[in-house]
Amino acid sequence: MELKNKRPALLILCGAVLIVLAALPYLFSGYVLQVAVYVGIYVMLAASLNLLIGYTGIFSMGHVAFYCVGAYTSALLATKLDMPFIICFLAGGAAAGLIGALVGFAALRLNDVFLAFTTMGLGEVIRIIIQNSSFTNGALGVTGIPMPEFFGGTMSREVFYYMVLVIVFLSLYFIYRLVHSHTGRTWMTIRDDADAAASLGINVFRYKMLAMVLSCVIAGLAGSLYATFVQYINASNFSITVSINIIAMVAIGGMGTLTGPVAGAVILQVLPEAIRFLSDYRQLMFGVALVISIMFAPKGLAGMKWKRLKPVRAICGLFEAKSGQREE
Amino acid sequence: MLYAKNVYVRFGGLTAVDNVSLHIAPGEIHAIIGPNGAGKSTFFNAVSGINKPAEGTIEFMGEDITGLSQYQVAQKGIGRTFQNIKLFPAMTVLENVLCGSHMNVKSSWIQDMFGTPSQKKEERELRQKCLELLERVELLDKKDYLSSGLPYGEQRKLEIVRAMATSPKLLMLDEPAAGMNPSETEELKEFIRKINSEGLTILLIEHDVKMVMSLADTITVLDHGAKIAEGTAEEVRNDQKVIEAYLGKSYRR
Numbered sequence: 001m002e003l004k005n006k007r008p009a010l011l012i013l014c015g016a017v018l019i020v021l022a023a024l025p026y027l028f029s030g031y032v033l034q035v036a037v038y039v040g041i042y043v044m045l046a047a048s049l050n051l052l053i054g055y056t057g058i059f060s061m062g063h064v065a066f067y068c069v070g071a072y073t074s075a076l077l078a079t080k081l082d083m084p085f086i087i088c089f090l091a092g093g094a095a096a097g098l099i100g101a102l103v104g105f106a107a108l109r110l111n112d113v114f115l116a117f118t119t120m121g122l123g124e125v126i127r128i129i130i131q132n133s134s135f136t137n138g139a140l141g142v143t144g145i146p147m148p149e150f151f152g153g154t155m156s157r158e159v160f161y162y163m164v165l166v167i168v169f170l171s172l173y174f175i176y177r178l179v180h181s182h183t184g185r186t187w188m189t190i191r192d193d194a195d196a197a198a199s200l201g202i203n204v205f206r207y208k209m210l211a212m213v214l215s216c217v218i219a220g221l222a223g224s225l226y227a228t229f230v231q232y233i234n235a236s237n238f239s240i241t242v243s244i245n246i247i248a249m250v251a252i253g254g255m256g257t258l259t260g261p262v263a264g265a266v267i268l269q270v271l272p273e274a275i276r277f278l279s280d281y282r283q284l285m286f287g288v289a290l291v292i293s294i295m296f297a298p299k300g301l302a303g304m305k306w307k308r309l310k311p312v313r314a315i316c317g318l319f320e321a322k323s324g325q326r327e328e
Numbered sequence: 329m330l331y332a333k334n335v336y337v338r339f340g341g342l343t344a345v346d347n348v349s350l351h352i353a354p355g356e357i358h359a360i361i362g363p364n365g366a367g368k369s370t371f372f373n374a375v376s377g378i379n380k381p382a383e384g385t386i387e388f389m390g391e392d393i394t395g396l397s398q399y400q401v402a403q404k405g406i407g408r409t410f411q412n413i414k415l416f417p418a419m420t421v422l423e424n425v426l427c428g429s430h431m432n433v434k435s436s437w438i439q440d441m442f443g444t445p446s447q448k449k450e451e452r453e454l455r456q457k458c459l460e461l462l463e464r465v466e467l468l469d470k471k472d473y474l475s476s477g478l479p480y481g482e483q484r485k486l487e488i489v490r491a492m493a494t495s496p497k498l499l500m501l502d503e504p505a506a507g508m509n510p511s512e513t514e515e516l517k518e519f520i521r522k523i524n525s526e527g528l529t530i531l532l533i534e535h536d537v538k539m540v541m542s543l544a545d546t547i548t549v550l551d552h553g554a555k556i557a558e559g560t561a562e563e564v565r566n567d568q569k570v571i572e573a574y575l576g577k578s579y580r581r
Contacts, residue, residue, distance in 0.1 A: 174441050174442075177440060177441050177442065177443050178437065178440055178441050181435070181437075181440035181441075181443075181447065181451065182426075182430050182433045182435065182440060182451065182454070183437040183440045183441075184440075185419075185423060185426060185427055185430065186427065186430050188416065188418070188419065188427075189416055189427045189430075192416040192417060192418060192419070193414045193415075193416060195378075195398070195410070195414060196410070196414035196415070196416065197399075197427075198377075198397070198398035198399045198402070199376065199398055199399075199402055199407070199408050199409075199410070199414075199491070200399075200402060200407075200427060200428050200430065200431060200490070200491070200493075200494055201399050201402035201403040201430075201431030201494055202399055202402075202427075202430060202431065203399050204399065210437060214437075256418075
């Protein structure tokens with residue numbers, strides 16, 4: 001069909017990206033690999049938050065809480081009960097999904113700014129509970145989280161990187177499938193006009209809950225990866241600034257697009273490393289980047305005019321939900 | 329088909345709908361008219377689940393639907409459009425219609441996520457059905473237009489078509505001719521007549537009295553929340569109370 005003439009450009013680009021990603025551990029030292037794993041984790045966070053903000057129109061400001069719940073669940077299971085990684089990983093996602101369902105049950109009856117503040121507040125509450133509970137080691141955090149077992153030995157950081165890569169691609173694939181199906185279109189109807197959606201027999205609350213739980217599960221899985229990779233977590237790693245960073249990634253990349261959050265996460269995760277020499281001014285540069293993107297690309301990078309460039313359009317167009325953003 | 333019995337809707341001390349009873353027979357075009365503030369839209373919203381009636385019952389196809397939420401009412405087979413058009417502006421014409429048919433989709437989100445063969449098949453059939461619907465209403469050549477890019481009259485039409493995609497038994501139109509010029513109104517009238525002749529029962533609220541008189545089989549007139557007359561166009565036109573409500577007492581014959 002119409003996709004066919006886009007195939008060669010797409011194949012070449014995807015191939016190139018895949019080769020670079022696959023060769024990364026052989027090309028660079030541990031530091032770059034570490035940044036790459038963080039990028040992967042943040043791609044999951046941004047893509048999952050985008051399900052809420054970009055596709056369903058739920059402006060959640062408490063996304064970090066579910067990341068935190070996933071990280072702690074996984075870390076505690078691994079250190080206190082010596083569970084294998086796969087169980088910690090899945091339990092991290094499940095716990096985050098469960099907490100997400102509880103938060104959603106209370107917060108999703110609200111809209112707009114009320115929802116934003118409620119989720120922000122509930123997110124902080126979750127973090128403070130974790131920070132002050134003796135069960136979670138309080139302010140000391142959880143130390144000595146083991147790397148996963150791998151063929152009898154401990155998994156190397158290189159193998160962990162590949163695992164993260166696979167998980168990121170799987171999450172993106174599932175999100176892609178969902179937003180290109182009736183579920184995703186239903187989410188977008190709620191984003192565009194909840195009353196009209198209800199008049200078409202759509203149970204708005206149920207679909208909002210579905211988006212919330214799925215999004216939280218992905219955030220929880222990302223949290224589990226994070227805890228396992230850094231091997232030490234502390235509640236102060238999960239402050240509100242992380243939520244805001246994730247929102248910035250979605251906003252700068254482009255809400256309601258598939259490529260946007262990925263681009264946003266890569267840029268905002270790599271940029272601070274690249275401008276490390278600016279030390280104290282890094283937060284300022286973040287702010288400047290956000291303001292510039294709002295001024296010149298209010299629809300995010302994925303919605304920018306340079307999408308008119310043919311190769312760029314060919315690549316983006318293929319991944320994006322048809323009903324997401326587009327240029328008029 | 330639809331029986332409303334002694335329906336009251338109150339907002340605080342104000343009784344917006346005051347003891348209205350209504351019966352819509354299958355296959356007819358039933359219109360509700362009345363001066364501004366007569367409670368037409370409130371009654372409409374009470375049927376479609378936006379306002380809950382304070383008293384009275386609403387029955388649809390023998391089932392009590394009083395107090396159900398909007399989506400439940402829609403699932404019972406009552407489609408509706410809005411006074412101020414509520415399309416999904418970022419979606420194409422086809423996608424808008426597809427969303428109308430989502431209510432009847434059987435695939436779950438899990439099937440959607442994995443893209444199972446049955447899900448793909450259903451999605452294909454859904455698209456096919458919606459394309460056929462668009463062809464029937466002569467919007468097929470615009471299927472890939474952004475819905476917000478359509479001319480006003482066609483946006484109205486699309487909203488009706490989207491409601492038709494839920495395969496309703498009763499279609500409720502809230503002031504479909506509002507803001508239309510005479511030729512657009514004429515087209516709309518023909519369109520409503522056409523879908524009615526294909527077997528869809530229609531309830532409409534309309535300000536355009538001329539259009540209602542030539543279109544509706546039965547007309548109910550509301551004033552100050554209460555029903556003051558009901559009957560065919562001819563009966564309503566000669567009703568003293570209706571003349572009073574619209575033109576004032578001095579025009580009484």
